[in-house]
Amino acid sequence: MKIVLRSNRKKELKEQIFLKAIELFKQKGYENVSVEEITSACGIAKGTFFNHFKKKEHILLQLGNSQLELLETTVHQHSQKKLKERLQLIFADLLSIYVEYSVLLKTAISETIRSAIVMKDESNNIVKLQSQIEKIIVEALEEKSFVSDRDPRVIASILVAIYFQSLVSWASTDMTVNDITRYFQEQFEVVWEGIENGEK
Known part of the structure; x- marks a missing residue:
């Protein structure tokens, strides 16, 4: 205890x-x-x-580490959903961290982007996030609940890329906290159409 x-x-x-x-x-x-x-x-x-x-720069890494902790929880929480909805819910949950601490974390994102030292470590968090998303897609393909001729690694890479692009846009513009989720969802839908068009 x-x-x-x-x-x-x-x-x-x-x-x-x-x-x-x-x-x-x-x-x-x-x-x-x-x-x-x-x-x-x-x-x-x-x-x-x-x-x-370890040093001041590592404070900024806490942002990514918090997301990885949440990722484990949210992946299991939405495991019964169909792939598209499951992925949307996972990314929405991850975005919720930024919405909760919007003013403070906008600064953290901006500083992380500018810091080369942190970006090296942050890239490990990006790789972990992408690997988890790829694993979910592969499981859906194996269960035949999702069919596509697209490479799961490429799908995961694109989804994670639009997720981070949404964060960068939010951090560098006057986009409100409510706009970020909508902005991501709009991009997600466009990308998903291409993934669905690639189905066998």
């Missing part, structure tokens, strides 16, 4: 550091915020910060 409580407190503290850091990045700009400022704003020691994040 104590281990579980300690784990929960550790997770809450990590999230608190993440959100406070993003708030500071928004106010002052990513480059102008030091680790010392983050720890001071959180009321923690510098060593506590480094227990959760």
Whole structure:
């Protein structure tokens, strides 16, 4: 019981550091915020910060890591749905993180795009997301609940690409939080028509 409580407190503290850091990045700009400022704003020691994040750049990776945690849950949650609906629901759930923390996370996305160091690590999260989507498509093909002559890897790659393109558009324009899901769904429908046209 104590281990579980300690784990929960550790997770809450990590999230608190993440959100406070993003708030500071928004106010002052990513480059102008030091680790010392983050720890001071959180009321923690510098060593506590480094227990959760190796360096400042890794705060931005928490965004992708949060999505991977949610991905595992949402993949199982929608497992009984038909492939198209299941994929739409999975991506909608992932987008919900951005909607929930819209102002803070818009800054995180912008800074992640600009940071080459983080993008190297972020690409691992993208690969994991794409692999999970590909696995879902392959399972649907094997169960014959979905038929297409398109390569599952290509389908997954395109769907993940439009997902991230939606996030980039949202982060770099005046698009509202309500617009992002609709924007993604419109692109999803166009792409899905091409996938369906490729069915045997």
